[in-house]
Amino acid sequence: MSRGRLGGGLVAALLLLATPALASEPTALRAAELKDMVIQDCGSCHGMTMKGGLGLPLTRDRLAEIPAEALSAAILDGRPGTPMPPWRGMLNEAEADWIARYLKGETDVR
Amino acid sequence: MSARWTAILAAGLLAACSSAPRPTGDLGVIVERADGRLIVVESTTNTQLGRVSGLGDLSHASVVFSRDERFAYVFGRDGGLTKVDLLERRIAKRVVQSGNSIGGAISQDGRLVAVANYEPGGVKVFDADSLDLVADIPAVGADGERSKVVGLEDSTDNVFAFSLYDSGEIWVADLKDPKAPKLTKHTGIGKQPYDALISLDGRTYLAGLFGEDGIAMLDLWNPGQGVRRVLDHYGRGQEPLPVYKMPHLEGWAAVGNHAFLPAVGRHEVLVVDMDTWKEAGRIPVAGQPVFAMLRPDGRQLWVNFALPDNGKVQVFDVPTRKLLKTLEPGKAVLHMEFTPRGERVWMSARDSDKVVVYDTATLEKVAEMPATKPSGIFFTARAHRIGL
Numbered sequence: 001m002s003r004g005r006l007g008g009g010l011v012a013a014l015l016l017l018a019t020p021a022l023a024s025e026p027t028a029l030r031a032a033e034l035k036d037m038v039i040q041d042c043g044s045c046h047g048m049t050m051k052g053g054l055g056l057p058l059t060r061d062r063l064a065e066i067p068a069e070a071l072s073a074a075i076l077d078g079r080p081g082t083p084m085p086p087w088r089g090m091l092n093e094a095e096a097d098w099i100a101r102y103l104k105g106e107t108d109v110r
Numbered sequence: 111m112s113a114r115w116t117a118i119l120a121a122g123l124l125a126a127c128s129s130a131p132r133p134t135g136d137l138g139v140i141v142e143r144a145d146g147r148l149i150v151v152e153s154t155t156n157t158q159l160g161r162v163s164g165l166g167d168l169s170h171a172s173v174v175f176s177r178d179e180r181f182a183y184v185f186g187r188d189g190g191l192t193k194v195d196l197l198e199r200r201i202a203k204r205v206v207q208s209g210n211s212i213g214g215a216i217s218q219d220g221r222l223v224a225v226a227n228y229e230p231g232g233v234k235v236f237d238a239d240s241l242d243l244v245a246d247i248p249a250v251g252a253d254g255e256r257s258k259v260v261g262l263e264d265s266t267d268n269v270f271a272f273s274l275y276d277s278g279e280i281w282v283a284d285l286k287d288p289k290a291p292k293l294t295k296h297t298g299i300g301k302q303p304y305d306a307l308i309s310l311d312g313r314t315y316l317a318g319l320f321g322e323d324g325i326a327m328l329d330l331w332n333p334g335q336g337v338r339r340v341l342d343h344y345g346r347g348q349e350p351l352p353v354y355k356m357p358h359l360e361g362w363a364a365v366g367n368h369a370f371l372p373a374v375g376r377h378e379v380l381v382v383d384m385d386t387w388k389e390a391g392r393i394p395v396a397g398q399p400v401f402a403m404l405r406p407d408g409r410q411l412w413v414n415f416a417l418p419d420n421g422k423v424q425v426f427d428v429p430t431r432k433l434l435k436t437l438e439p440g441k442a443v444l445h446m447e448f449t450p451r452g453e454r455v456w457m458s459a460r461d462s463d464k465v466v467v468y469d470t471a472t473l474e475k476v477a478e479m480p481a482t483k484p485s486g487i488f489f490t491a492r493a494h495r496i497g498l
């Protein structure tokens with residue numbers, strides 16, 4: 001490993017420690033996993049096509065009015081009193097944010 | 111695809127074309143949920159016979175069988191109800207009967223297929239032959255709102271029981287005269303019933319509650335006694351863990367006077383004494399249980415799990431309640447189905463894109479087959495059991 005990359009890694013690690021909220025954008029590989037997770041695992045309550053089930057529909061149309069931050073907060077903290085579980089522990093903030101934007105159709109992967 | 115599988119598929123095709131009669135007692139289907147497709151399988155030699163596609167959104171799909179074990183009725187998430195001919199491996203009939211549905215059941219006499227709908231909330235009943243609508247039961251709760259319907263189960267005498275998720279009710283629909291369903295409504299049964307099961311004799315209906323620690327029980331032989339709460343406060347006030355996947359209550363797991371139920375948000379399977387309806391113990395398990403199923407003879411309990419433990423399956427010895435083995439059949443094990451007499455079990459490993467078959471005596475894998483994102487596995491022997 002080159003000195004430069006090691007240095008960069010360290011800086012990134014320190015940044016992560018200092019401000020977990022600024023965890024970096026998921027890599028392409030992770031993004032693909034997240035996409036799969038949305039379809040498969042979120043899909044068990046929201047439907048694989050996000051048209052809803054036990055959970056509310058998460059279609060682009062319906063989510064257009066809801067800010068991404070509100071969605072990622074719902075994802076991380078869940079909705080107490082409903083079956084929507086908190087995904088913190090399974091997802092970090094950047095990942096939840098990526099999913100929120102993905103659901104809204106704002107990421108290019110879809 | 112391996113040469114072996116090609117050969118087996120080819121053999122299957124040949125068998126389908128030849129004129130020799132094909133029995134159906136060892137047939138079954140595997141749901142390929144993402145592709146809206148079924149694989150028709152045969153469990154005597156662990157063989158895939160062919161595929162049937164065009165079934166819509168099959169996330170959470172479930173299947174019941176006609177009493178002659180020739181047709182599978184597939185309940186899709188998108189409200190599709192599809193009747194599949196297992197012998198000809200084609201769609202015999204298909205209707206899209208609602209916007210969003212969760213499952214269904216077939217009547218004791220095999221003439222009615224009922225579907226539980228989320229949107230619009232209610233139950234629709236179809237003629238099993240023609241799939242013509244015969245009864246429409248909107249689930250308008252005591253609160254005046256339409257509720258999602260869950261846990262639709264068939265009992266004897268063409269009676270169906272189901273639960274209203276939003277308003278917390280259990281309804282019993284007597285369809286002896288399908289054109290004039292007789293409804294009995296039990297209200298205030300508890301918060302958010304999420305799924306239900308019925309005993310093999312069609313007598314005891316149990317609805318799991320999500321919003322409360324406990325289970326709602328209705329004795330269909332004595333409906334006048336109303337709904338009783340059993341296993342109240344089994345969480346003993348402890349905060350449940352986040353539930354990443356709702357447990358399933360499909361399939362009555364009871365032997366002797368003990369029933370086994372997956373706990374919600376806890377790493378436990380609950381044991382209930384069915385004489386007193388009191389807790390008779392708990393079995394600690396490796397994660398949050400999704401299915402807790404008994405081998406047909408009742409001697410082994412098989413449990414699979416929600417995220418993050420969904421790569422494991424645990425097998426317990428029922429008489430001693432001891433763990434026999436923790437298996438790792440593949441990634442994201444969604445469903446398990448025993449062969450009719452229980453010598454083998456088939457399990458779908460969604461994220462490994464395969465179905466694996468284990469011998470239940472040796473607990474070793476005996477076969478494996480490719481499947482695209484497999485979820486439910488259903489064998490035709492279900493046709494002859496109440497409440498499956």
